[in-house]
Amino acid sequence: MIADLVRQTSLADIYDKVKVGTRLSYEEGLRLYESSDLHTLGFMANIVRERINGDKTYFVRNQHINYTNICNKFCKFCAFYALPGQERAYSMTPEEIQKKVLEQIEQPITEIHMVAGINPRLPYSYYLDILRAVKAVRPDVHIKAYTMVEIEQMHKLAKKPLAEVYADLKAAGLDSLPGGGAEVFAERVHQELYPLKIGGDRWVELMEAAHQAGLKSNCTMLYGHIERAEEKVDHLIRLRELQDRTGGFLAFIPLAFHPDNSDMADLPGTTGFSDLKQIAIARLMLDNIPHIKAYWIMITPQISQVALWYGADDIDGTVIEEKIYHDAGAQTPQSLTRNALAHLIREAGREPLERDNVYNLINRDYPMSE
Numbered sequence: 001m002i003a004d005l006v007r008q009t010s011l012a013d014i015y016d017k018v019k020v021g022t023r024l025s026y027e028e029g030l031r032l033y034e035s036s037d038l039h040t041l042g043f044m045a046n047i048v049r050e051r052i053n054g055d056k057t058y059f060v061r062n063q064h065i066n067y068t069n070i071c072n073k074f075c076k077f078c079a080f081y082a083l084p085g086q087e088r089a090y091s092m093t094p095e096e097i098q099k100k101v102l103e104q105i106e107q108p109i110t111e112i113h114m115v116a117g118i119n120p121r122l123p124y125s126y127y128l129d130i131l132r133a134v135k136a137v138r139p140d141v142h143i144k145a146y147t148m149v150e151i152e153q154m155h156k157l158a159k160k161p162l163a164e165v166y167a168d169l170k171a172a173g174l175d176s177l178p179g180g181g182a183e184v185f186a187e188r189v190h191q192e193l194y195p196l197k198i199g200g201d202r203w204v205e206l207m208e209a210a211h212q213a214g215l216k217s218n219c220t221m222l223y224g225h226i227e228r229a230e231e232k233v234d235h236l237i238r239l240r241e242l243q244d245r246t247g248g249f250l251a252f253i254p255l256a257f258h259p260d261n262s263d264m265a266d267l268p269g270t271t272g273f274s275d276l277k278q279i280a281i282a283r284l285m286l287d288n289i290p291h292i293k294a295y296w297i298m299i300t301p302q303i304s305q306v307a308l309w310y311g312a313d314d315i316d317g318t319v320i321e322e323k324i325y326h327d328a329g330a331q332t333p334q335s336l337t338r339n340a341l342a343h344l345i346r347e348a349g350r351e352p353l354e355r356d357n358v359y360n361l362i363n364r365d366y367p368m369s370e
């Protein structure tokens with residue numbers, strides 16, 4: 001019935017390809033962005049979602065630690081960074097990070113997510129020490145840490161080959177990488193919004209080396225600012241090509257731009273429509289990346305729930321004390337319980353599954369009263 005209606009739309013030929021799992025081209029990606037037929041995009045994305053993941057919808061019990069907000073990159077879209085000496089500037093010592101971990105030690109957290117600004121006063125040893133500090137008090141936890149921007153900083157500080165930096169990080173306790181810092185690969189956007197940090201080519205180089213070093217990662221794209229449709233399609237295809245080469249990506253996370261308190265506060269930010277459309281197009285274009293995440297911190301638990309029928313199969317996690325998007329005006333809560341996440345997923349007619357960071361299942365039993 002719905003399929004008959006889709007066959008009458010301008011996307012009918014793309015639907016035929018999606019049904020049989022044929023890879024979509026750059027031009028077809030552009031047509032997806034040009035379309036306002038959200039339900040058709042979602043219908044097609046859901047075919048791919050169910051082919052890869054069925055009804056399964058993943059979440060993780062995690063804790064976020066943003067270890068410093070001091071940063072010398074001054075990205076225009078960022079509301080998180082601070083200058084040394086500013087009242088809101090902070091930088092945590094390894095002991096303070098350990099204290100944060102210990103505050104949640106009774107919680108059955110399986111992942112610690114650590115990303116932060118580029119504080120030039122932090123030495124290379126700090127990046128290793130904070131991994132060791134976490135593992136010292138929570139040895140079984142999976143540490144997912146450091147964007148490619150932080151990896152570039154470490155590489156500069158260490159003055160040694162990238163492979164050795166990754167080996168040091170793994171030896172200190174790093175388990176995987178979150179995939180941030182990609183923004184949009186287009187050089188136009190790089191020069192306009194974040195000229196002081198790495199561009200797309202370097203991000204791909206650093207990530208390819210990480211995968212070769214045996215580190216799995218996620219990948220991301222920041223959308224809803226000045227980027228153009230053709231730049232987003234190019235970004236997605238470059239991620240898809242990298243995945244063809246390495247197979248190292250676990251999930252793609254579309255990152256919705258939040259304008260509040262940034263240098264781009266005059267922009268309107270994303271909407272429920274654009275968030276769902278971005279998730280659907282990602283699912284359609286990234287045929288070789290197993291998971292698409294609806295990051296509820298950014299797009300609200302409500303839109304994340306709907307996104308489970310628009311291509312997303314992962315809703316992220318419990319997230320304790322997120323700072324980056326809340327500094328940018330995110331009105332979402334600081335954390336959701338495991339039960340609240342399972343309820344959101346169940347109510348949407350999907351199957352909630354708690355995972356670890358590499359998608360091993362933790363527990364299949366979700367009593368609603370807990």
Ligand code: SF4
Nearest residue numbers: 071073074075078117
């Ligand atoms: S986005 Fe990251 S690198 Fe850019 S200013 Fe903010 S904290 Fe620094």
